Amino acid sequence: MTDASPYELAQEAAAALARLTGVERHDVALVLGSGWLPAVDALGTATAEIDTTDVPGFKAAAVAGHSGKIRSVRAGDKNLLVFLSRTHYYEARDVAAVAHPVRTAAAAGCRAIVLTNGCGGLKPSWSPGTPVLISDHINLTGTSPLVGANFVDLTDLYSSRLRAKARELDPSLDEGVYVQFPGPHYETPAEVRMAGVIGGHLVGMSTTLEAIAAREAGMEILGISLVTNLAAGISDQPLNHEEVLEAGRSAASRMGALLSRIVPEI
Numbered sequence: 001m002t003d004a005s006p007y008e009l010a011q012e013a014a015a016a017l018a019r020l021t022g023v024e025r026h027d028v029a030l031v032l033g034s035g036w037l038p039a040v041d042a043l044g045t046a047t048a049e050i051d052t053t054d055v056p057g058f059k060a061a062a063v064a065g066h067s068g069k070i071r072s073v074r075a076g077d078k079n080l081l082v083f084l085s086r087t088h089y090y091e092a093r094d095v096a097a098v099a100h101p102v103r104t105a106a107a108a109g110c111r112a113i114v115l116t117n118g119c120g121g122l123k124p125s126w127s128p129g130t131p132v133l134i135s136d137h138i139n140l141t142g143t144s145p146l147v148g149a150n151f152v153d154l155t156d157l158y159s160s161r162l163r164a165k166a167r168e169l170d171p172s173l174d175e176g177v178y179v180q181f182p183g184p185h186y187e188t189p190a191e192v193r194m195a196g197v198i199g200g201h202l203v204g205m206s207t208t209l210e211a212i213a214a215r216e217a218g219m220e221i222l223g224i225s226l227v228t229n230l231a232a233g234i235s236d237q238p239l240n241h242e243e244v245l246e247a248g249r250s251a252a253s254r255m256g257a258l259l260s261r262i263v264p265e266i
């Protein structure tokens with residue numbers, strides 16, 4: 001197993017998931033970022049919950065408030081594969097580990113993936129708890145989950161079709177360009193100003209590498225950020241992780257309703 005390619009490892013993981021969940025194929029994957037966990041129960045009926053440690057290739061969850069579990073959820077006529085946490089690039093600077101859940105979802109049959117995250121917002125009108133559709137991204141990690149001469153096109157990476165559907169369901173949804181920094185430290189105010197100058201509206205530590213892997217795997221992608229805090233320097237308050245979790249708890253019912261209405265449209 002040690003010399004398996006990332007794609008072979010994902011096949012092994014998908015086979016384990018099928019066995020452990022009793023669900024042969026899943027249709028749509030969701031990755032729940034900081035603040036999104038309380039929304040999971042609104043998605044549908046959980047039919048199985050698996051520890052990531054029982055699935056080949058997964059790292060244990062490393063962040064307080066992140067749960068190392070994968071749920072199989074039945075929602076209408078769809079089987080959802082819900083990752084209750086993700087592996088972040090800042091944990092071990094291991095891009096293959098970051099992409100593994102996405103590749104596993106693709107190997108499990110998923111044709112679409114909803115990538116959620118908690119992030120900092122650059123628009124002062126985005127109060128903590130505001131969901132924002134990701135329209136595009138800027139990857140400042142300096143790396144890629146792809147290796148070799150693999151020139152994957154990233155045009156319309158965050159599906160304009162799915163964004164339009166989401167806005168039909170909730171016309172108040174705003175859009176923004178997500179900028180991934182490597183972390184784990186938050187940005188300086190100068191870095192946040194830079195993110196704005198280069199065209200960003202949201203700053204975070206996830207999602208872009210997963211989106212690239214998902215596009216490579218041929219999945220349609222919906223990205224939704226939950227602005228849990230104003231980015232550093234946008235407000236005069238310092239940032240803290242507890243505030244992030246609290247913003248998620250208070251936004252939970254809105255996020256649950258949002259996801260459960262969007263998923264049937266995918």
Ligand code: 8IG
Nearest residue numbers: 118119120203204205228244
């Ligand atoms: I939640 O302000 C959350 N994650 N980089 N900056 C970055 N990541 C974040 C932030 C933020 N808030």
